[in-house]
Every structure is written in structure tokens, then in C-alpha cells.
Amino acid sequence: MLGSLHEVRPGRVLYVETSYGNPDGEFAGNSLVALLIHGAMCHHSQYAEQAKALIGSGVSVVVFDLLGCGDSTKPRPDDHAERMRVYGPQEIYQDCIAVMNQFTSEWDSVFVAGHSYGGPLTVRLAAEHPKRIAGILCLGFGYPTAPAPQETSWLRRSCRAAGWGKGKSGFGWWLKLPEWMLQLIMPYVASIIIHTVYHPNTFKRRPHMVSNEWWAWAGNAPWVVQALTPGIGKLVKDMEELKSLIRSISAPALIIDQESKAPPGKTGPELMAADMQDGEGHAIPMSFHQVHQDQPDAVNEYLLDFLRRKVCHVQV
Template identity: 35%
Template structure:
């Protein structure tokens, strides 16, 4: 069950907390997984991972960024600054990791930037990191955001087109015929986002770090083992592009490329991805 939580003063976000399955000896979990979704997305995208993690003995925490999913959506440009989103994640971490010996961080897409920063700052608490569709700063990427400077009424008019362009890049070509329901679900979710929110988010997203060198420093600082997973047709954050760059700076990383999946691999091929995550958990966390 989830609810709206004032995670910081004036910032109410949707949080869902799930308990781990109790083992045969009646022991509760010592590990909690905190799941962080991508840009302008929602925690429901982890619907296939949450029960698997709980069955494996982990408690779970999934939440919607401010402005996304079931969280509140204030019409305030500054509310969606990257630093504000990070401080929300830090507040989630501090509140919901209490009482747990180990924390697993799971991030998708833009969420991987937030997760990597957190893992670099919480060295003694984070026991493992899963990066799905890992992002890496690309020179000149800011130039692609010119469209978000358009007036809001124009962005609202263009929203269905922008959604369709994103979906073409985010999903494996076969998914459009094998799982059209998922495509339509994602299209509906994306078109629900208020234009003022996704404009504010995208125009400020890259301010999370000053440059690639700072991001590299975060990655070098991470002590925990890291799994980097991506679909074999991830056109947005390919494993042999961004994913490999991220891996180059990590002390302990492994990669997994999932067949017949794109950027939304956790929704397109959840069983295959879950198997890789469970293998990683056994190696990284043991009995948890």
C-alpha cells in the first residue's frame, strides 16, 4: 500500500513500502531495496521487480518523484530542480533505510544519475547498486532541450508527438507487436504529465552535476558492487555506449544485456532482468 508523504517541507510524494517475505525461521530481512524511476516516469514501472525482491527476502521502497505518477504536481519551476529531486531521494533514503543493515539501490535511466550520487555519498550503507539503462553525460546534450523553451500551450499541443518519439526510442521494435498493451499503457502515462512539469524537469536535469568529470568522481567513489543492465536494443542508453562508460569508472561492476528489450527492459523482459538481479544479489549480498 502507498500513500502521500511529506518527504520534505512542502513536498508531498507517493511512497509505497513493501515488507519482505519472512523466511522459514521467522527472520525478517536485513536489506531494503530503494527503487528510483527515470525522468518523468513513475514507480509503477517496477511492478514486476517489487514482488520478486520481496520474495527474495528484501523489503522494498518505491516512490514517485514530485510531479510524477501519484505525487503532487505543483506548478513551480524551481520545485523540479535536479538538486531538489536529489534531496527528496536522500530524504527517502534516510527515512526508510533505518533499521536495515544493507541497502540496495535500483535506478532506471535518469534515476541512475541520482542513485550513483547517493551511492558515492553513502559508502558505508549501500551494499549493492543496480543500474537499468545507465545514463552518462554526453557533450552537447543540452542543445537537444531547446524544444522545452517553447510556450506551454505549444508544448501541450506537441505532447502526443513527443510521447510517440520517446516510445519509438524506448522500446524494442518487437514489443510493438508482442505487447501492444504495454505500449499503450506507457503512452497514456506519458501523456498524463503536465507540460509545466516535464519542461521544468528537462531544462534542469543536467544541473545535477557540473560536468562529466564530476560524475566520473562519483562513480570512482562507489565501493558497492554494481550491476549494469540494458536491453539489446536500448537506443537511448546502450550498454556498449553509456553503460560501458559508466562501468569503466566503477571499482566492482558487471553487465547484463537482455535480449528482445529496449530502454524499458524492466517492463519488456522482466523475468530475464529479474534473474540477473537475483544472481547479482546472491553474489553481492549473499544471505541478505
């Protein structure tokens, strides 16, 4: 995939990669492009396995880094309020619209995937651009329910990461540190994050990938962490507004999340899918929040089958 920096909106320079799908792939005749949106303080390369599967199947792919993340620029306004605005959820959302408009126009329709923070961004895109979006995938973003004991729901993770949570497992304390001090302890913070979002089995099966992710997180700019993270739960006002958006989506939706203690039919992704006009949800065993990296083969199997049945309407 070829990538470079692009000013998608005034002063907002993002790293964007594009690749055409295999002309001999199963879905090559559908003029479909996938727009992949990563989570907060993450990066586009976390979609490597999904991008490979999509491109091989004939779907073109556009991936990018959110402002302040990965290879995108990391502006640092001196004014604190301006910094919070620059990295706020409404500005991030407008960036997503700009990338979609500028880099997917040569295809007839768009399939949008969003992980974690990218989940509500994807939901809002689908709700507000129904004629452009042919389907969506939400990863690590199911309704709060009975999660695996080592993890918590997306909503609680978001609140705690933003400093709203209570108890010893809340992460808000490091968002309030002086910037220089946060920079000093970023390796420690990275270790907390990595051991929270990846399944223990992944440390054994994919140690090189986990190591790379630790370095990526430890290398995040502290001013971006402190400005972007509090906005995770603020793209929508509350859970009711989120549900209203979800119910309005007409495009088919695939919801995939981590393993759950809930009984079949009652897992977070299944409950979220049930609120949609055309949704289906799956909780994948042996996975945590980074479900698409913990279990890429399982995610890709669900993804390609979903495209076949719901988006590209391939006759089997």
C-alpha cells in the first residue's frame, strides 16, 4: 500500500494509504472501497490483516491515521483550550468525512470499519451518509453487558480512560500529570494499556506484534494523549443518543467484540446488532479489546462472509 501525508482540512495533515483491490478477487466487480478507522492513540497498521484480506478479495482499501496518531502530524497549540478543540471528537469526525470524500470518490460505494473510538465515528458516518455507505463493521465496540473478567465494556473503558471512572483500575490520573512527567512514565502507561487490551494468548502467539504495539503506544506524544483521550466518550451526548444513531442506520452492519461471559444472544455485539435495521453480532473467544489483532483469522472469516452475503450479494 502506498501512503503519504495529506492536508485533508486546513491545518490538519493526516497520513493516508490507499490500495486497489485484486482485479481477480471475489468482489472485484463491485466498485467497493473499505475505509478503515482506528481507535484512539492507535494507528492504521493495526488493520494490516484485515487490509490484506480485503485487497486479496478485490476490495480497495483506504486507511489513515487520526490527527496526532501514527504517522499523522501532531500539532501542539500553546493554548490548552485550543489544543482540546483541535483533538476534540467533533474535529476528528470532520477529518473522517474529509478523508472519505477525498479518497473514496472513484468507487461507487464505501464500506466503513471502525475499531474502539473508530466505532462511534463509523456509526455516525453511516447514520449521516446513508447513500454513500454500503455497510459497516464495528470492532471492539459492543453494548456494555457481561464482559470477560479481565476486561470491561467499551463504555466503561472510555469513561475510565477519560478520567471519569472510580476505583484503582481507572486511568484518569495520568491524564492530569504535567506533560513532562507523562512523557517520563509513558513506557509504564504503555505496559498497562497493552496488558489490558490484548488477550494473554496473543502474547504467546504474536510476541513480535505485541512488542511493536508497546513501542507504538510508548511513542505517543503526551500532549496528544492528554487532549485526544478525554474526547473518546464525547462524540455523542450519552448512550441514548448513540442508540438513536444505531437504530437509524439502514446499511447492513457487522458487530464484532471480545469474548463474553454473557449467554448466546445476550452478548454486547449481539444486543447492539439487534437494535439495528440489518445487523449481526459476534463475540469471538480468546480475544480482548484488540479483537482484530487477537484473532485476525476469525475476524476476517466473519468479514468476508458478511461482504459476500450482505454487501456484495454474491450468489453462492
